[in-house]
Amino acid sequence: MHKALYRVYRPIVFEDMIGQEHIIKTLKNQIKEGNLNHAYLFCGTRGTGKTTAAKILSRAVNCDNLENNNPCNQCESCVSILDNSNIDVVEIDAASNNSVDDIRELRETVKYTPSKSKYKVYIIDEVHMLSQGAFNALLKTLEEPPSYVIFILATTEPNKIPATILSRCQRFDFKRVSINDLMDRMRNICKSENIEIEEESLRIVARNGQGSVRDSLSILDKCVSFTDGVINASDVEDILGITDPIQLIEFARNIIEYNVGGCIKLVEEYYTNGKDLKILTLDLIQLFRNIMVAKILGDAEDFIEFTVEYKNIIIELSKAVRKEELVRVLTLLSELLDNLRFTTNSRMSMEVYMMKIAAPQTDSSMEALYSRIEKLEKLIEDGKISIINNVIADLDTQNNKMAGDKQKNFAHGVNKHQKVEQKSGTDSDSTTASDSSDAGASSSESTSVLTEEILNNIKEGWMGLMNQLNKDNKKVLRAFLLEKVDLIINNDILYIVGSENFSFVIARLRSAENIGYLKIAIKKVFGIDVNVGIILSSETDKMLDGNISNDRISDESNGQNRLLELIGDDFSGEIEYEE
Numbered sequence: 001m002h003k004a005l006y007r008v009y010r011p012i013v014f015e016d017m018i019g020q021e022h023i024i025k026t027l028k029n030q031i032k033e034g035n036l037n038h039a040y041l042f043c044g045t046r047g048t049g050k051t052t053a054a055k056i057l058s059r060a061v062n063c064d065n066l067e068n069n070n071p072c073n074q075c076e077s078c079v080s081i082l083d084n085s086n087i088d089v090v091e092i093d094a095a096s097n098n099s100v101d102d103i104r105e106l107r108e109t110v111k112y113t114p115s116k117s118k119y120k121v122y123i124i125d126e127v128h129m130l131s132q133g134a135f136n137a138l139l140k141t142l143e144e145p146p147s148y149v150i151f152i153l154a155t156t157e158p159n160k161i162p163a164t165i166l167s168r169c170q171r172f173d174f175k176r177v178s179i180n181d182l183m184d185r186m187r188n189i190c191k192s193e194n195i196e197i198e199e200e201s202l203r204i205v206a207r208n209g210q211g212s213v214r215d216s217l218s219i220l221d222k223c224v225s226f227t228d229g230v231i232n233a234s235d236v237e238d239i240l241g242i243t244d245p246i247q248l249i250e251f252a253r254n255i256i257e258y259n260v261g262g263c264i265k266l267v268e269e270y271y272t273n274g275k276d277l278k279i280l281t282l283d284l285i286q287l288f289r290n291i292m293v294a295k296i297l298g299d300a301e302d303f304i305e306f307t308v309e310y311k312n313i314i315i316e317l318s319k320a321v322r323k324e325e326l327v328r329v330l331t332l333l334s335e336l337l338d339n340l341r342f343t344t345n346s347r348m349s350m351e352v353y354m355m356k357i358a359a360p361q362t363d364s365s366m367e368a369l370y371s372r373i374e375k376l377e378k379l380i381e382d383g384k385i386s387i388i389n390n391v392i393a394d395l396d397t398q399n400n401k402m403a404g405d406k407q408k409n410f411a412h413g414v415n416k417h418q419k420v421e422q423k424s425g426t427d428s429d430s431t432t433a434s435d436s437s438d439a440g441a442s443s444s445e446s447t448s449v450l451t452e453e454i455l456n457n458i459k460e461g462w463m464g465l466m467n468q469l470n471k472d473n474k475k476v477l478r479a480f481l482l483e484k485v486d487l488i489i490n491n492d493i494l495y496i497v498g499s500e501n502f503s504f505v506i507a508r509l510r511s512a513e514n515i516g517y518l519k520i521a522i523k524k525v526f527g528i529d530v531n532v533g534i535i536l537s538s539e540t541d542k543m544l545d546g547n548i549s550n551d552r553i554s555d556e557s558n559g560q561n562r563l564l565e566l567i568g569d570d571f572s573g574e575i576e577y578e579e
Helices: 021-033 050-062 076-082 100-110 132-143 179-193 199-209 213-226 233-240 245-256 260-272 277-297 308-319 323-340 346-358 366-381 387-391 395-401 426-436 452-460 462-471 475-482 500-509 512-526 537-545 550-559 561-570
Strands: 039-043 089-093 120-125 149-155 170-173 486-490 493-498 531-536
Touching: 021 050, 021 170, 039 050, 050 076, 050 089, 050 120, 050 149, 089 100, 100 120, 100 132, 179 199, 179 213, 199 213, 199 233, 213 233, 245 260, 245 277, 245 308, 245 346, 260 277, 260 346, 277 308, 277 323, 277 346, 323 346, 452 462, 452 486, 452 512, 462 475, 462 512, 475 493, 475 500, 475 512, 486 537, 493 537, 500 531, 512 531, 531 537
Parallel strands: 039 149, 039 170, 089 120, 120 149, 493 531
Antiparallel strands: 486 493
16 A cells, blocks of 8 residues: 655654754753653644654653664664554544543553653644643643653644643744755655656645645645656646646736736636636735735845746736735735635625726725825826826817807817906806806805916816825825816816716715815915816716706715715724815
8 A cells, every 4th residue: 555755754853854943953952961841832833743743752752772862763662652552652632532531541541650661751632622621630730740751732723722731831833844945855755756856846836835744745645646757837736726827927917907807807717617716816815925025025036935937027017016005905815715715606706806806996995095096196107197188188079079058168268368357246146156056166256267378277287286185185085186087167167077986975075175175275286266166077968057056966965974974984984074
């Protein structure tokens, strides 16, 4: 019968263990000086050598011919322990022997001296599985055991062990074994077993072993059975169900570039090919973790756990995305992974999360809003878009679409030398009332007449206005104005026509406080008094027809009070209107 590689190559001396030098040195010094503790606690993830170290220690303390503080593995005591025939070394599985009666039985055997060996050694594996009553029964014996008894407790979850037990043990924490150490170990084993394997295949196996020697050797064992020839990287990827690196990078690029369609197509492709979407999500998390490391550390090839030939691509991807965006993506991917563990429709769950991840405009969280602002700022800084071109629509095109009296409402084409007579008395009151009837518009008797020259000044200094909003911490208003907006002049009011993406906060945007603030900010930046209104693109026709009034906006605002409360919940705070 075939014997698993991890059993064949189980370490029998301390030096054979890898990645645990801090523990090996301490234990060997204790053996050398005869300064042994009565109880040890070995902690760490699976496959890091806890039970192996316990067995080596049990042989070393009873060995008749120590060699460099290692068991000789040849004397009668060592041989009997190796073949499990020594009654003085007892290994207990706490997962199946976790009752009070089991521990009481152990306490009875502790009373008797060793039959042949120097010490009686009790190795209790997965000790955290003991019941509370069993821990209480063990407590007194563990505190003051006979001089000839040594307890070695091993666990993967020390947090589940009572503090009274922890305080009575000398604790050793076993680390995850590094990828390089795992590769060296497997390389030596392959050489001994005449196994041909590519270097990249070793790296993939070691990476998926996740710091566990046993898991890594189990994967290697499976790879050996899979092929009769050289084990290459594609073989290992097929065995483990790993996502192809090229497709994975394409997926990440689609996310970074906000290509929702590309993400959905890749999800569909993986799903129809029978791939596990949980593995895909794990691979994406690992990839974006590497991108984040590259973003923070720069040229950090030693810290990037990915296929060698694609490390430069990861570094390039890191330059195309902000740290805050990486945090948002990793957070959502982690949520997706938790969701996939319990959902019955994994494809739909992944598609919904791809909409959130790759299309921030569908996510109403404050983090997504910041992400959209940062994206726009990046495009402006790189010169990929002109803020002037995005703020001012092509009014000639709009004029062609307007008919009859609607064209007369635009002031963009008004001669900049046109003289305006100031009216007083009844006419002034009438004009003011007319202005105030528009959606969210401010009114003032001393406002400037909007001309093409003023419009051009606002256009050229738009980023100055954005800087003023940023300085005054008007984040939502600034996000709205950084989206593609149009400026339309109607009845001497400057209307800012914004994206439908902000329909869920439009009542807040055109509140009296925000409109008043905008008027003050424009005066501060441009030195002019103007009436301001905020509308959505779908309301343009109604505005031109004069069908948007303060009464309607007031009703709309009252109807959206509950929505604003929900927004406050989503933003983890309360809705506050700044003065």
